[in-house]
Every structure is written in C-alpha cells, then in structure tokens.
Amino acid sequence: MIRFSSLGDVILASSLLDPLYNLDIKVDFLTFKPFGEIFKEDYRLNKLIEVDKKELKTLSQIKSFANNLKKENYDYILDIHSNLRTFSISLFSRIKTIRYKKNSIKRRLFLYKPFRKFLINQNFNVLFAYLETLKLFGEKNYKKYRPRLILHSDDFKGVNNLPKNFVVIGSGARYKNKIYPYFNKVSQILLENGFNVVLVGSKDDKNLDRNVYPKEVIDLRGELSLRQSMAVISKAVGSISNDSAVAHLSRAVQTPVLMIYGATHPYFGFAPLEDEGDFIIKNLSCQPCDLHGRKECKFKSLYCLNIEPSLVVNKFLKILTKFNISS
Incomplete structure (x- = not known):
C-alpha cells in the first residue's frame, strides 16, 4: 500500500x-x-x-x-x-x-x-x-470502516497528568489561509463553560500564533511527539481544529471533532463524517479559493475565517450533545 x-x-x-x-x-x-x-x-x-x-x-x-x-x-x-x-x-x-x-x-x-x-x-x-x-x-x-490508529502504554508517558474534561485545540495548519485566528477567544468561552483547554501542534504552530491565551490554557505545542499528541487527543472530550492533521488524528483515535474551514471546502473530501464530528464554514462565494489553501487571499482579508468564536463553541457543544458528552 x-x-x-x-x-x-x-x-x-x-x-x-x-x-x-x-x-x-x-x-x-x-x-x-x-x-x-x-x-x-x-x-x-x-x-x-x-x-x-x-x-x-x-x-x-x-x-x-x-x-x-x-x-x-x-x-x-x-x-x-x-x-x-x-x-x-x-x-x-x-x-x-x-x-x-x-x-x-x-x-x-x-x-x-x-x-x-x-x-x-x-x-x-x-x-x-x-x-x-x-x-x-x-x-x-x-x-x-473508519481511520483507526493504535496507541500503546508508552505513548501516554508524560501526558497522564492532564486535567479531566479537557478540549484539544489544533491551532496550526500548513498554510495561513486555513488558520482560524480566534482560538484564544474560543478557549476563553470553553473555560467559562467548565472545560479545560489543551493546545497541541508543532513548535512552528506556536511561533506563528500571535494570540494571547488565558493563563489556564495548557500549551503543549512543540513539546510532544506525534504519538504523544495522539495520546493527548484520545483522552480529550473533543477537539476543535483547522482543516489539518489534528482533525484527522482526532478521527483516528475516536475523539469527536469540529473542523473549521477557511480557504478550502468540504467538497474536497476531508470533512469528518457524521459519526466522527462536524464542520463549520462561512460558505462565501469565494470559497474555496485553492485546493490546498496555499493561494494568497485576493481580498487580503481572509473573510472566510471571520467566524464568531461563540458560533464555533456552540457548534462544538452540539457535537458533544450528539455524542452524549457533557462538561
């Protein structure tokens, strides 16, 4: 294969x-x-x-x-x-x-x-x-059949001390036109709703993120191996991610996921299925503008990513309700 x-x-x-x-x-x-x-x-x-x-x-x-x-x-x-x-x-x-x-x-x-x-x-x-x-x-x-990755006990070493009831946020993506800019505000709303928040991703994801997050947010970006990231995601009540690997890792460890679309589109075939989670998209006439999200926004504004944080959280809470998960 x-x-x-x-x-x-x-x-x-x-x-x-x-x-x-x-x-x-x-x-x-x-x-x-x-x-x-x-x-x-x-x-x-x-x-x-x-x-x-x-x-x-x-x-x-x-x-x-x-x-x-x-x-x-x-x-x-x-x-x-x-x-x-x-x-x-x-x-x-x-x-x-x-x-x-x-x-x-x-x-x-x-x-x-x-x-x-x-x-x-x-x-x-x-x-x-x-x-x-x-x-x-x-x-x-x-x-x-669904994607499924197999975790081992060693993968959980160093990540077993995380608080209960946490949501994983995958703040990064390969191209900026796929990166939702308000994950800090999403984090704040989640905290107010009784959830803990854990950020996962690469060191580059962290360096490129200009957001200031609430002090209660646990930032593990750049600190985990790929398999440790899988382990963390598997322990989460759910995840919120750009159209990126964190969303698909969530699917593969059976963690409900909300995928946020920017320059790309569900039509390209990567959206989670109903039994895996859901997605949110503005459905602008200019979406999608690129197959992979690398093309520069012609409006220089990324209107496609201007989605209210409250709408993101509300959609996520509906997913948790569907999966019978509560805060």
Whole structure:
C-alpha cells in the first residue's frame, strides 16, 4: 500500500488496515518519513517502509526503488496516492496496481464558481474513495470502516497528568489561509463553560500564533511527539481544529471533532463524517479559493475565517450533545 503524504492523508489511509487484516491480506505500507511513526508496532502491518522524499526525487531513483519492490514478489500495489511518483513506481515495477479514484478534475473545477452548482450535490469523500478499493478484494460493506490508529502504554508517558474534561485545540495548519485566528477567544468561552483547554501542534504552530491565551490554557505545542499528541487527543472530550492533521488524528483515535474551514471546502473530501464530528464554514462565494489553501487571499482579508468564536463553541457543544458528552 502506498500513501506518501501528507500526514492527514496517511492517517485516513489507516481505514484500510482493519478490513485488509480481517481478509488475511498481508500489507506492507510505504510512506515518507516521519509519517510512519503513527504506525509504530501496528499488528495490522507486515512491514512499514519509510523513505525520505529525497530518495525518490529523480526518475532514476524511482526506477531503482521500483526494481527493488519487484524483487519482493508483491501480488498488488494498492496506490492510494495516485500521483506521478506512484504511477512511475507501478510502471517500473510492473506490479499489478489497484488505484483509488482521486476525483481531481472535479475538485479543481469546484474552485471556479460557474461549475459549483453542477458539482455541489456530487458528494465526494476521500475516506470512502480509499475504502472503495476494497471492493476488488471482495469487501462489500466497506463504508463501515473508519481511520483507526493504535496507541500503546508508552505513548501516554508524560501526558497522564492532564486535567479531566479537557478540549484539544489544533491551532496550526500548513498554510495561513486555513488558520482560524480566534482560538484564544474560543478557549476563553470553553473555560467559562467548565472545560479545560489543551493546545497541541508543532513548535512552528506556536511561533506563528500571535494570540494571547488565558493563563489556564495548557500549551503543549512543540513539546510532544506525534504519538504523544495522539495520546493527548484520545483522552480529550473533543477537539476543535483547522482543516489539518489534528482533525484527522482526532478521527483516528475516536475523539469527536469540529473542523473549521477557511480557504478550502468540504467538497474536497476531508470533512469528518457524521459519526466522527462536524464542520463549520462561512460558505462565501469565494470559497474555496485553492485546493490546498496555499493561494494568497485576493481580498487580503481572509473573510472566510471571520467566524464568531461563540458560533464555533456552540457548534462544538452540539457535537458533544450528539455524542452524549457533557462538561
């Protein structure tokens, strides 16, 4: 199975591991470093293959790597990335390949307003697109599976002293057009509602965040390993996150999540399902403006992220009610 990046996509790929394991299919998982950390000691994998992106940069490197894969005598490549690199690996290895339907043309067309009214009702979900590949292995009830990551007791070391009844906030994202600017105010409202608040993310997330948070907020950004972050999220009553990895980690450890959309859109297929949480979006005519959220806002104002903190918290509380969780 191949999914090189990004972290959120690799997390969603975990949804395939339980059904393949149940079908007694041995899986070797190929991904970029350091994303393989989420699969540490995962009994569902026969082998984890981690490579540095620099090792598969040139055509000759890819060809050499593919030739080595060929020697492993794999029955199939399950390609759930579907890009030029994975196409090349399939081509050079000559291994029979099952490839997920990426829906990339429709997703790109959705960026243009005239096409949206024709596409909006054609629901696409990346998770189901991954899982649909299971039909070729005889799994008919594939939509019941969800991403699932396995935690071990060691992952909780150093994070077991957190207060009860806490909400995780994932304040960061790869691009600024996806970063909600009022998490400090959301934190204050959550505290007033009887919750504790824990921030998770990278050191860069912390450095880029200019917000001043209430002193009661526990800031663990840049202090945790990826697996420790998973452990913290798993202990939370719920999480609030940008369209980023924290949202998908929440899904994979069965923590209800509210995802906040800015420059991107649920149509791209990454929104949590109803049994995983919900999302909030302003639904402006300029949304979405970019497939990944990297494009500069043409209005220089990011109106899409100007969502009242009280609306965010109210939506989150509705999720907790749906999951029978109280403060």
